[in-house]
Amino acid sequence: xxxxxxxxxxxxxxxxxxxxxxxxxxxxxxxxxxxxxxxxxxxxxxxxxxxxxxxxxxxxxxxxxxxxxxxxxxxxxxxxxxxxxxxxxxxxxxxxxxxxxxxxxxxxxxxxxxxxxxxxxxxxxxxxxxxxxxxxxxxxxxxxxxxxxxxxxxxxxxxxxxxxxxxxxxxxxxxxxxxxxxxxxxxxxxxxxxxxxxxxxxxxxxxxxxxxxxxxxxxxxxxxxxxxxxxxxxxxxxxxxxxxxxxxxxxxxxxxxxxxxxxxxxxxxxxxxxxxxxxxxxxxxxxxxxxxxxxxxxxxxxxxxxxxxxxxxxxxxxxxxxxxxxxxxxxxxxxxxxxxxxxxxxxxxxxxxxxxxxxxxxxxxxxxxxxxxxxxxxxxxxxxxxxxxxxxxxxxxxxxxxxxxxxxxxxxxxxxxxxxxxxxxxxxxxxxxxxxxxxxxxxxxxxxxxxxxxxx
Amino acid sequence: xxxxxxxxxxxxxxxxxxxxxxxxxxxxxxxxxxxxxxxxxxxxxxxxxxxxxxxxxxxxxxxxxxxxxxxxxxxxxxxxxxxxxxxxxxxxxxxxxxxxxxxxxxxxxxxxxxxxxxxxxxxxxxxxxxxxxxxxxxxxxxxxxxxxxxxxxxxxxxxxxxxxxxxxxxxxxxxxxxxxxxxxxxxxxxxxxxxxxxxxxxxxxxxxxxxxxxxxxxxxxxxxxxxxxxxxxxxxxxxxxxxxxxxxxxxxxxxxxxxxxxxxxxxxxxxxxxxxxxxxxxxxxxxxxxxxxxxxxxxxxxxxxxxxxxxxxxxxxxxxxxxxxxxxxxxxxxxxxxxxxxxxxxxxxxxxxxxxxxxxxxxxxxxxxxxxxxxxxxxxxxxxxxxxxxxxxxxxxxxxxxxxxxxxxxxxxxxxxxxxxxxxxxxxxxxxxxxxxxxxxxxxxxxxxxxxxxxx
Numbered sequence: 001x002x003x004x005x006x007x008x009x010x011x012x013x014x015x016x017x018x019x020x021x022x023x024x025x026x027x028x029x030x031x032x033x034x035x036x037x038x039x040x041x042x043x044x045x046x047x048x049x050x051x052x053x054x055x056x057x058x059x060x061x062x063x064x065x066x067x068x069x070x071x072x073x074x075x076x077x078x079x080x081x082x083x084x085x086x087x088x089x090x091x092x093x094x095x096x097x098x099x100x101x102x103x104x105x106x107x108x109x110x111x112x113x114x115x116x117x118x119x120x121x122x123x124x125x126x127x128x129x130x131x132x133x134x135x136x137x138x139x140x141x142x143x144x145x146x147x148x149x150x151x152x153x154x155x156x157x158x159x160x161x162x163x164x165x166x167x168x169x170x171x172x173x174x175x176x177x178x179x180x181x182x183x184x185x186x187x188x189x190x191x192x193x194x195x196x197x198x199x200x201x202x203x204x205x206x207x208x209x210x211x212x213x214x215x216x217x218x219x220x221x222x223x224x225x226x227x228x229x230x231x232x233x234x235x236x237x238x239x240x241x242x243x244x245x246x247x248x249x250x251x252x253x254x255x256x257x258x259x260x261x262x263x264x265x266x267x268x269x270x271x272x273x274x275x276x277x278x279x280x281x282x283x284x285x286x287x288x289x290x291x292x293x294x295x296x297x298x299x300x301x302x303x304x305x306x307x308x309x310x311x312x313x314x315x316x317x318x319x320x321x322x323x324x325x326x327x328x329x330x331x332x333x334x335x336x337x338x339x340x341x342x343x344x345x346x347x348x349x350x351x352x353x354x355x356x357x358x359x360x361x362x363x364x365x366x367x368x369x370x371x372x373x374x375x376x377x378x379x380x381x382x383x384x385x386x387x388x389x390x391x392x393x394x395x396x397x398x399x400x401x402x403x404x405x406x407x408x409x410x411x412x413x414x415x416x417x418x419x420x421x422x423x424x425x426x427x428x429x430x431x432x433x434x435x436x437x438x439x440x441x442x443x444x445x446x447x448x449x450x451x452x453x454x455x456x
Numbered sequence: 457x458x459x460x461x462x463x464x465x466x467x468x469x470x471x472x473x474x475x476x477x478x479x480x481x482x483x484x485x486x487x488x489x490x491x492x493x494x495x496x497x498x499x500x501x502x503x504x505x506x507x508x509x510x511x512x513x514x515x516x517x518x519x520x521x522x523x524x525x526x527x528x529x530x531x532x533x534x535x536x537x538x539x540x541x542x543x544x545x546x547x548x549x550x551x552x553x554x555x556x557x558x559x560x561x562x563x564x565x566x567x568x569x570x571x572x573x574x575x576x577x578x579x580x581x582x583x584x585x586x587x588x589x590x591x592x593x594x595x596x597x598x599x600x601x602x603x604x605x606x607x608x609x610x611x612x613x614x615x616x617x618x619x620x621x622x623x624x625x626x627x628x629x630x631x632x633x634x635x636x637x638x639x640x641x642x643x644x645x646x647x648x649x650x651x652x653x654x655x656x657x658x659x660x661x662x663x664x665x666x667x668x669x670x671x672x673x674x675x676x677x678x679x680x681x682x683x684x685x686x687x688x689x690x691x692x693x694x695x696x697x698x699x700x701x702x703x704x705x706x707x708x709x710x711x712x713x714x715x716x717x718x719x720x721x722x723x724x725x726x727x728x729x730x731x732x733x734x735x736x737x738x739x740x741x742x743x744x745x746x747x748x749x750x751x752x753x754x755x756x757x758x759x760x761x762x763x764x765x766x767x768x769x770x771x772x773x774x775x776x777x778x779x780x781x782x783x784x785x786x787x788x789x790x791x792x793x794x795x796x797x798x799x800x801x802x803x804x805x806x807x808x809x810x811x812x813x814x815x816x817x818x819x820x821x822x823x824x825x826x827x828x829x830x831x832x833x834x835x836x837x838x839x840x841x842x843x844x845x846x847x848x849x850x851x852x853x854x855x856x857x858x859x860x861x862x863x864x865x866x867x868x869x870x871x872x873x874x875x876x877x878x879x880x881x882x883x884x885x886x887x888x889x890x891x892x893x894x895x896x897x898x899x900x901x902x903x904x905x906x907x908x909x910x911x912x
Contacts, residue, residue, distance in 0.1 A: 032771030090773055096669070158771055199674065203772045212736030213552070214887040217759045218655065218857025221787055222751040224732065225741040228760040228782075229691065236692035239685065276680065280668030282812040285681040295678040303677045304684040305775050306766035311783060315488030315614055316659045316820035317546055318785050318858075319761050319886050326684075327767060329774050331677055356738040364772035401674025402774075430775055431670040 002140060003453040009136040010445050017132045017445070018106065018115070018438075020050065024086070024124050025104040025117040031066055031087035032158035040066040040154045043086045047152055054134055055144060061170070063162035066154030070173060077146030077456045078378065079176040081415070083405055084127025084183065085156035088119035089430045096432035106438065110426070111189075113438035122429035125436035126182040126421050126444065127152060133448035145456035149176050153405070156183075159203065159365030160404060167412045178376045178416055179409045184399055185423030186440070187268065188275075192386035192394040192447070194379065195419040196372040197261075197297060200332030201402030202341055203364030206231070206349060207325045210357045214310075215320040225354055227324040228309040234352050235326060238302045243287040245302045247348045253335030257298050265293050268395065278426060297398025301331040327364075331400060338366035367404030373416045378455055382420060385450035389443055422447070458596060459909040465592040466901050470894075473588045473901070474562065474571070476506070480542070480580050481560040481573040487522055487543035488614035496522040496610045499542045503608055510590055511600060517626070519618035522610030526629060533602030533912045534834065535632040537871070539861055540583025540639065541612035544575035545886045552888035562894065566882070567645075569894035578885035581892035582638040582877050583608060585900035592905060601912035605632050609861070612639075615659065615821030616860060623868045634832045634872055635865045640855055641879030642896070643724065644731075648842035648850040648903070650835065651875040652828040653717075653753060656788030657858030658797055659761075659820030662687070662805060663781045666813045670766075671776040681810055683780040684765040690808050691782060694758045699743040701758045705800045709791030713754050721749050724851060734882055753854025757787040783820075787856060794822035823860030829872045834911055838876060841906035845899055878903070 010017075029043040030036040044060040044067040051058035051071040058071035066087060091101040099105060104117035115125060130150075137145050151174060155162055167174060187193040210227040211220070240246050257265075272292035276282055286295035295301075309324025311317035330341060346361050353359045374396065386394035399419070409415040422444035428434045466473075485499035486492040500516040500523040507514035507527040514527035522543060547557040555561060560573035571581060593601050607630060611618055623630060643649040666683040667676070696702050713721075728748035732738055742751035751757075765780030767773035786797060802817050809815045830852065842850035855875070862873040878900035884890045 032773065033769070090767070090769065090771075092767070092769065157773075201674070201774065203774070205772070210737060213884065213889075215735060216857065216886040217757075217761060217785060218657070218787060218855070219881065219885075220735070220752065221759045221785075221856060222742040222755055222757040223728070223740050223748050224735065224737055225739065226759055228763050229695065232688045232691035232760065232763070235685065235688035272679070276812075279671060279676070279680065280812075281666060281680055283681065283810055284679050285810070286678040292679050296676065299678055301673075301678040303673045303682055303774075303776055304688065304766065305673060305773060306768045306777070307684050307688070307780065308764045308768040310760065310762035311546070311548070312762045312764040312781075313489070313546065313548065315546075316661070316783055316785070317488065317613075317761060317886065318657065318659070318759075320759055321762070324763065325768075327772055329673060329677075329772070331674060354739055354741070356732075356736075399674070400677060401672065425675065428669065429675075430672040430773065433669075 003450065005140045006136050006449045006453070007446055009139050010132065010449060013132070013136060014442055017128070021115065021125060021128045022104045024128065025119055026102055028102045029087045029154065030090050031155050033090060037066070040087055044069050044154055047086055050131060051150055054131065054138055056150060061166070063166055065162045068154070068162070068166050069150070069152035070170065071150040072173070074144030074146050074148045078178065079147040079149070080455070081149040081151055081174060081176040081179045082130050083151045083179055083181045084130065085123045085153040086127065087154045087157050088122070088124070089157050091118050093432065098433055109435060109437060111437055111439060114435040115438060115441065116433065116435045118434050120434050120436035121423045121427035122434065123156070123183050125441055126423065129422065129441060129444035130182055130448050132445045133452060136449060137452060145452040149174060163405065164408060164412060167408060171413055175413045175415065178378050178418060181403060181406055181417050181419045182421045183403055184419045184421035185425065187395060187397050188271065189424045191392045192390045193397045193420070194382060194394065195399040196374060196396045197398035198370040198403050198406055199400055200336065200338060200367045200369040201404065202330040202332060202338045202366045204328050204342065204345060205325065205362040205364060206328065207323055207360045208353060208357060209323045211320070211322045213322050217318040217320040220320050224320055225357055226320055227357060228321060230353060230357060231307070231309065231324040231326055234349055235304050235307070237352065243285070245300065247344050249344045250300070250341060253337060254300060255334045257294065275425065296400035298333055300333050300336060303329055305329050331402065333369045336369060338368055342366060367402055368407060370407040372406065372419065376416050378418055381454040382418060382451050385454055386420070386447055389447045389450055459906065461596045462592050462905045462909070463902055465595050466588065466905060469588070469592060470898055473584070477571065477581060477584045478560045480584065481575055482558055484558045485543045485610065486546050487611050489546060493522070496543055500525050500610055503542055506587060507606055510587065510594055512606060517622070519622055521618045524610070524618070524622050525606070525608035526626065527606040528629070530600030530602050530604040534634065535603040535605070536911070537605040537607055537630060537632040537635045538586050539607045539635055539637045540586070541579045541609040542583065543610045543613050544578065544580070545613050547574050549888065554889055565891060565893060567893055567895060570891040571894060571897065572889065572891045574890050576890055576892035577879045577883035578890065579612070579639050581897055582879065582900065585878065585897060586638055586904050588901045589904035589908060593908060601908040605630060619861065620864060620868060623864060627869055631869045632871065634834050634874060637859060637862055637873050637875045638877045639859055640875050640877035641881065643851060643853055644727065645880045647848045648846045649853045649876070650838060650850065651855040652830060652852045653854035654826040654859050654862055655856055656792065656794060656823045656825040657860065658786040658788060658794045658822045660784045660798065660801060661781065661818040661820060662784065663779055663816045664809060664813060665779045667776070667778045669778050673774040673776040676776050680776055681813055682776055683813060684777060686809060686813060687763070687765065687780040687782055690805055691760050691763070693808070699741070701756065703800050703804045706756070706797060709793060710756060711790045713750065724853070731881060752856035754789055756789050756792060759785055761785050787858065789825045792825060794824055798822060823858055824863060826863040828862065828875065832872050834874055837910040838874060838907050841910055842876070842903055845903045845906055
């Protein structure tokens with residue numbers, strides 16, 4: 001009865017909820033770029049104000065990087081922690097956006113209205129589904145549904161350098177019965193899903209330096225080492241002809257998929273032709289003896305995320321450059337050890353650099369893969385709430401992306417974490433023209449309300 | 457007697473000659489970048505004015521690209537054409553320059569004063585050596601030394617797209633007994649040299665497109681094709697383990713060095729340890745069975761001049777990009793056919809691109825290698841003039857760079873060309889902090905005066 005009132009309140013409040021989300025989306029909180037530091041702080045302050053309006057005791061805590069927002073409120077029931085992140089990815093290339101990434105707009109999309117803006121799906125729109133559910137609950141009931149801790153980070157898109165120290169320092173304030181993390185998506189855009197398997201992430205930046213300056217390729221070409229050649233060979237050699245990664249020891253700690261999970265994934269009937277077709281591709285590019293779902297959920301990867309060297313402007317310049325650089329990331333699974341792989345990768349690269357060249361490395365984050373414990377009763381409550389809202393079975397699935405926070409709740413605070421979210425594959429997170437379907441926002445809010453009603 | 461007067465006049469006029477050169481260097485005539493189109497026109501006009509002040513009938517001729525400066529003057533003797541180019545290379549990365557590249561300054565250098573600016577050596581400083589020699593001659597004699605055509609191009613650094621049509625259309629105005637080209641250097645920084653072997657140049661830009669947009673490397677990584685991987689493999693495969701280029705048919709038309717030339721080059725005692733050491737390198741990087749001089753003068757090359765793809769800004773972004781691109785140039789020798797190699801390269805690349813990716817090409821210039829005829833008496837006159845000025849033997853040498861104009865004088869106008877210049881290996885042409893030694897400028901002017909005295 002009272003759930004119906006909360007759901008009706010949510011339905012009625014969607015225009016106002018969108019206004020609030022748009023306010024947050026207008027703040028360009030790009031955490032990886034120091035030019036946006038003040039904007040990150042502004043986003044944190046906006047959330048503190050909003051949480052206070054819901055009755056939370058909330059504050060933005062300074063860190064060496066961007067602030068952490070922590071809020072405490074409510075009483076009774078299980079003590080739940082909700083995690084989200086208010087920082088967003090960079091927006092380049094800006095020329096590929098249809099509009100200003102920080103001027104959100106409701107547009108027509110393939111499945112109804114979409115919220116278009118950087119961060120609409122990852123993760124501002126998703127984190128606001130939870131806050132809006134609380135807002136409706138409070139409007140109907142006058143109180144929050146149970147004891148709640150809200151924990152919002154501003155460095156998720158830049159490797160979370162302050163996260164572990166902060167969690168350790170504020171362990172007592174953060175420790176609760178279960179963490180809820182809203183940074184994942186629906187399965188194949190329609191089926192609600194709880195992620196129980198997450199890949200880890202290791203980032204490395206390599207710079208190969210050869211000549212002490214850019215050279216004329218006519219005068220020196222053929223005799224002087226070209227660092228782009230050295231780098232290209234290294235990047236090409238990372239995979240063998242079958243798609244396997246060649247770095248020694250890389251597969252240490254990678255297990256075969258348990259038969260039960262393999263069978264469950266088979267039942268999901270993943271349509272990889274559509275998944276790839278939606279982005280203009282058709283041929284699975286990973287290890288040749290793996291299924292497409294394995295490639296994105298349970299197999300480790302090595303991907304070059306960026307490469308640059310020499311003249312890259314308009315026209316042509318016959319330069320033989322002094323340096324070339326690449327950003328490489330590894331998605332990790334099972335028991336792969338990020339630090340061991342970092343060292344193995346660096347040794348492997350060093351062995352491929354000629355004696356008169358130099359290589360330097362910069363590490364960018366290192367988080368192991370995670371497998372979630374699903375013993376807490378909230379997992380089955382969430383499945384039931386999701387089925388009720390979406391009218392489809394809710395599955396336990398894998399996720400190719402890295403959400404290191406899930407593992408940190410376990411290792412730092414001894415808590416399990418439940419990952420559920422409402423993103424779609426075509427949300428273009430990390431890409432130009434990011435969007436979040438209005439349906440996902442709306443039903444996401446309702447899903448949380450249903451789950452809270454079961455747990456409170 | 458009168459030569460002495462000309463040489464004294466040159467010595468006395470150096471400060472004024474520097475003022476004139478600095479005026480020309482201040483004009484940012486970067487031909488490859490459309491933003492500098494008006495500056496290229498301004499440089500052409502400046503040269504027209506200067507040539508008129510020397511008594512030439514001079515004009516800047518419009519082309520589809522940048523103007524060609526043609527001037528006629530003088531009477532009697534051999535009819536000599538002088539060629540130079542007033543356009544310059546781009547200046548990026550600007551951050552590596554000690555000063556504004558277009559604010560020339562006389563600075564202290566390793567061998568006395570240096571003229572620091574983009575174009576100081578390539579080619580404004582060099583072309584002005586000839587005009588200053590004429591100026592001194594005219595001041596002493598009242599006339600120009602012989603019948604002269606001056607031909608100054610503004611597209612040399614961007615593939616000379618207008619050159620051949622212009623030469624054909626103005627063949628009668630340009631045809632003369634011999635072309636003098638001042639765009640080369642001293643041998644090992646000290647010995648005067650006349651270049652009789654030049655490598656050709658072929659430029660290709662490749663774009664590999666995979667997904668229709670940038671993807672999240674967690675969501676898609678392992679399954680979706682990464683165009684940087686495709687490109688890296690192509691670039692890595694261009695050379696085999698011995699440094700040979702693997703494109704089928706690439707070496708068609710490449711001959712072994714004649715024994716006589718090999719012996720002469722041996723006598724030059726090229727110090728490749730110093731040549732490489734001056735730019736921070738030590739290991740010859742070309743084909744393993746070739747001498748260093750062969751690598752830069754008589755062997756063809758494939759060099760990546762620029763590569764870019766994905767996120768290249770500060771920090772880290774786990775993107776799986778939609779495209780990657782490279783600029784590749786080939787230095788050609790002997791009878792290698794640029795068009796045949798362009799086609800062979802494109803076919804070879806296409807065969808390496810997965811079926812669901814796309815490759816596009818853009819060609820940037822194509823000029824064959826050149827071997828100079830040295831029958832004209834000016835060659836021996838030049839050798840004698842250079843020995844007199846520099847006090848060292850003057851050699852016939854090769855040049856790794858591409859100066860297509862030398863070949864075009866032969867193919868389009870039936871003329872031989874003599875290439876002599878006064879650049880040094882550390883001039884950093886095409887690189888930040890380009891310079892031209894004041895000694896080279898000064899003795900260059902005197903060298904031309906001595907040569908003109910012998911020919912006039």
